[in-house]
Amino acid sequence: MTVRGVLRLARRANVVGWLFVVFLAALAEAGIQLFELHDSVSPPSETLPALVEGLSSGELSGALRTTLGAYLGGLAIAIVVGVALGIVIGSSRLLLDASFVVLEFLRPIPAVALIPLAFLFFGTGVEMRRYIVAYAAVWPILVNTLYGVRGSDRILHEVALASGVSRLGRLVRVTLPSALPSIATGIRVSASIGLLVAVTAEFVFGSGGIGAYMQRQQLAFQLPEMYAAVLLTAVLGYTVNVALRLAERRIVHWTGEKRVRWP
Amino acid sequence: MSETADHAQAVDSSAGTAEPVLRVSALGKRYSPQGHAALAGVTFDVEDGELLALVGPSGCGKTTLLRLLCGLMLPSEGTVLLHGRPVVRPPREVALVFQDYSRSLFPWLTVLRNVMFPLRRGHSRAWKIERAEAVLREMGLHGVARKFPWELSGGMQQRVAIARALVSRPEILLLDEPFASVDALTRAELQDVLLRVHRDIEGRRVTIVHVTHDIDEAVYLADRVLVLSPGPGRVAGSVEVGLPRPRIQTATRSSTRFLEVRNAIHEVISTQQRNTITATSNEE
Ligand SMILES: Nc1ncnc2c1ncn2[C@@H]1O[C@H](COP(=O)(O)OP(=O)(O)OP(=O)(O)O)[C@@H](O)[C@H]1O
Numbered sequence: 001m002t003v004r005g006v007l008r009l010a011r012r013a014n015v016v017g018w019l020f021v022v023f024l025a026a027l028a029e030a031g032i033q034l035f036e037l038h039d040s041v042s043p044p045s046e047t048l049p050a051l052v053e054g055l056s057s058g059e060l061s062g063a064l065r066t067t068l069g070a071y072l073g074g075l076a077i078a079i080v081v082g083v084a085l086g087i088v089i090g091s092s093r094l095l096l097d098a099s100f101v102v103l104e105f106l107r108p109i110p111a112v113a114l115i116p117l118a119f120l121f122f123g124t125g126v127e128m129r130r131y132i133v134a135y136a137a138v139w140p141i142l143v144n145t146l147y148g149v150r151g152s153d154r155i156l157h158e159v160a161l162a163s164g165v166s167r168l169g170r171l172v173r174v175t176l177p178s179a180l181p182s183i184a185t186g187i188r189v190s191a192s193i194g195l196l197v198a199v200t201a202e203f204v205f206g207s208g209g210i211g212a213y214m215q216r217q218q219l220a221f222q223l224p225e226m227y228a229a230v231l232l233t234a235v236l237g238y239t240v241n242v243a244l245r246l247a248e249r250r251i252v253h254w255t256g257e258k259r260v261r262w263p
Numbered sequence: 264m265s266e267t268a269d270h271a272q273a274v275d276s277s278a279g280t281a282e283p284v285l286r287v288s289a290l291g292k293r294y295s296p297q298g299h300a301a302l303a304g305v306t307f308d309v310e311d312g313e314l315l316a317l318v319g320p321s322g323c324g325k326t327t328l329l330r331l332l333c334g335l336m337l338p339s340e341g342t343v344l345l346h347g348r349p350v351v352r353p354p355r356e357v358a359l360v361f362q363d364y365s366r367s368l369f370p371w372l373t374v375l376r377n378v379m380f381p382l383r384r385g386h387s388r389a390w391k392i393e394r395a396e397a398v399l400r401e402m403g404l405h406g407v408a409r410k411f412p413w414e415l416s417g418g419m420q421q422r423v424a425i426a427r428a429l430v431s432r433p434e435i436l437l438l439d440e441p442f443a444s445v446d447a448l449t450r451a452e453l454q455d456v457l458l459r460v461h462r463d464i465e466g467r468r469v470t471i472v473h474v475t476h477d478i479d480e481a482v483y484l485a486d487r488v489l490v491l492s493p494g495p496g497r498v499a500g501s502v503e504v505g506l507p508r509p510r511i512q513t514a515t516r517s518s519t520r521f522l523e524v525r526n527a528i529h530e531v532i533s534t535q536q537r538n539t540i541t542a543t544s545n546e547e
Pocket residue numbers: 294301319320321322323324325326327328476
């Protein structure tokens with residue numbers, strides 16, 4: 001393999017980015033040892049074994065499964081509801097005006113503030129957290145879908161109209177694809193918000209999932225175990241983001257994104 | 264590309280006494296009830312098989328007129344009759360090529376899918392693909408069927424737009440300044456593509472209404488040139504071209520008849536401008 005080939009491969013896998021992560025971990029390790037911060041922070045050399053141990057013993061991996069259930073379920077609900085509502089509301093001036101105030105009124109309510117309400121309806125289980133996640137994640141998707149729909153080119157609609165395509169047909173064949181790039185952005189934003197809310201809700205109620213695991217370890221002063229859960233959350237968020245980026249690049253292939261290099 | 268015009272017979276421009284395909288009478292359009300009129304009292308006929316060019320300055324209502332002709336919107340006054348029936352929704356017999364080809368092709372669809380777009384349900388998928396491929400071949404685009412529009416040059420994209428307009432075999436093709444944003448060479452090539460479409464596409468003739476602000480282009484292509492005047496748009500004059508077909512870029516453009524027709528059109532425009540100036544100064 002040529003030098004240039006190696007460099008290109010390295011860039012695609014973003015070797016530099018990962019080396020930097022390793023560098024930061026080493027820095028943290030050294031800092032913690034040097035300043036003797038063991039009481040408040042767990043160094044990478046203890047966190048990583050705790051993560052491996054937690055996953056292999058089944059305790060942390062069980063928590064991961066519970067979290068994923070609420071998180072992905074809630075995200076799925078948010079995507080379906082957000083896209084459908086966004087397309088319907090966005091393609092009618094009347095509906096847009098009618099719903100504007102309500103939407104702007106509901107949107108600033110933090111999802112965590114709805115926990116007591118959701119608790120009354122759904123108890124403290126996975127189901128409650130799923131709806132909390134769905135509520136938090138629906139807004140970026142809805143708003144981005146609305147923008148995408150409003151921004152769809154009038155000429156494309158006229159092309160469809162002149163070809164005798166029905167109103168519903170135009171929704172599916174013109175409006176939806178036009179809004180897709182912006183929907184994808186909304187979903188990516190929602191994915192990180194959703195994870196945040198899922199773990200927070202678990203932490204508050206302590207009834208299961210990574211958040212509850214975190215809270216238990218914290219109360220027991222098991223720092224490496226607690227940081228292992230934090231690390232796992234970060235890895236989960238990263239993985240979801242990368243997966244969404246890849247999916248986006250395949251599905252929304254016609255936007256400029258593909259010509260911009262992303263590691 | 265001027266060899267496309269080689270083996271054609273001369274076509275007489277006026278189709279005689281037969282009923283016009285399109286009859287536009289006293290057509291007027293206001294975009295808002297209180298607003299100024301974009302068009303007022305526009306009256307003309309389009310004969311079967313005719314290639315009619317519409318020229319006029321920017322903002323005189325050319326796009327508005329085409330949108331009314333293809334039923335994308337309804338007139339405020341007057342009527343558009345297609346084969347004697349009023350146009351109230353987009354008719355199957357009419358296809359439109361939009362002013363801005365880069366905005367009128369679906370970026371998420373391949374060239375083939377773009378061309379298949381207007382084909383209605385009720386046909387099998389295989390038939391649709393075959394139909395679209397046939398039109399693409401006809402337009403010299405068979406090599407790019409699987410590409411996306413944004414991978415093509417401007418001239419190619421415009422051909423795709425024309426192919427899409429032709430796929431459902433329209434009787435009437437409306438074109439809105441289709442060659443305004445391509446370079447001069449590509450423009451000449453596309454003009455000859457259009458002439459071929461007019462004369463014989465898949466063994467039939469197509470009636471064409473071609474909007475342009477390029478007077479030379481209008482004369483080169485058309486049987487008749489309609490001059491529109493602005494504010495509100497109305498017909499200022501109609502000039503018969505009477506140049507023999509086939510038209511050939513160099514020969515046609517250098518003939519004396521070409522210059523005569525061109526001057527006649529300029530005459531109509533300047534007379535109309537003088538009238539407008541007189542009219543406004545009288546008002547004062
Ligand atoms: N959607 C619209 N709403 C309100 N007014 C419009 C609209 N479209 C066009 N107009 C007005 O109608 C008039 C005619 O516009 P039109 O687009 O038909 O002109 P045009 O001859 O096609 O111009 P150009 O050569 O620049 O394309 C203009 O005064 C324009 O401002």
